[in-house]
Amino acid sequence: YREKGNPHKRSSDSTMMLFEPKADYNVKKPNLSNVLLEQLTTTFKQEPIPEQIFYYIYAVLYSNIYRSKYSEFLKIDFPRIPFTKDFKLFQKMSDLGKELIDLHLLKSEVLGSPISKFQGKGTNFVEKLRYNEKEKKVFINKERYFEGIEDEVWDYQIGGYQVCDKWLKDRKGRILTLDDIRHYCKVATALKKTIEIQKKIDRLYPQIEKDLIEFEKY
Structure with a gap:
């Protein structure tokens, strides 16, 4: 910048930086408060790694009991996460959260054995959707x-949308490719496994609220 009183002179000891040094771009910085x-x-009695905390939070947010x-609070404000004092319980929830994240990113190994198969003869043209419950x-x-x-997979909603139904409706009037078919089978499997993990989370969640960490208010 120019020094006041001399617009043509540049300060020798001041530098304006719009971005961090390039060397810092690949450095991970957890977006967590020091408190x-x-x-x-x-x-x-030990420092949890940031990823563990993220996985724990993810698991809590997928607890049906918590939701x-x-x-009513979740409708009007950001979620407030209850943290257990029990480190072993924290680890169990964190592990379940990690499983959920891998499923939702479609990176989980269990997706290699899909629960669904694409059957029948004829074209792959998405014409009219119909779910046969029986x-x-x-x-x-x-x-x-x-x-x-299964019914619980077909009915499963995320963000107010019925996942299995909406995915196909968005492709109505198109021909499904082999990749589309594989993707849909993975999504259905991920939802099935999500439901199973949510049940495990709900078995643990009541223990969390029995002994909570109380954070100081600033």
């Missing part, structure tokens, strides 16, 4: 269908 990290470290109990099949036209889609 949280210090309190968790003090309580657990139901605080539903046979657990999702028809995309009169002949072709995805089998093995």
Whole structure:
């Protein structure tokens, strides 16, 4: 910048930086408050890694008990995460959160064995969707269908949308490719496994609220 009083002279000891040095771009910096990290470290007698904390939070947010109990608050404010004092319980929840994240990123190894298969003869053209509750099949036209889609998977919603239904509706009037078919089978499997993990989380969640960390207010 120019020194005041001399617009043509540049300050020799001042530099304006719009961006961090290039060397810092690849350095991971956890977006967590020092207060949280210090309190968790003090309580657990060891410092949890940032990823563990993220996985724990993810698991809590997928607890049906948590969602139901605080539903009114979640409608009007950011979620407040209860942290257990029990490090072993924290680890268990963190592990379940990690499993969920791998599923939702479609990176989990369990997706290699999909619960659904694409069956029938004819075209892969998405014409008219129909779910056969009795046979657990999702028809995309009169002949072709995805089998093995249970009711709870078909009905599962994220963000107010019925996932399995919306994914196919968004492709109505198109021909499904082999990659599309594989992707849909993975999504259905991820939802099935998500439901199973949520049940595990709900078995643990009541223990969390029995002994919570109380954070100081600033």
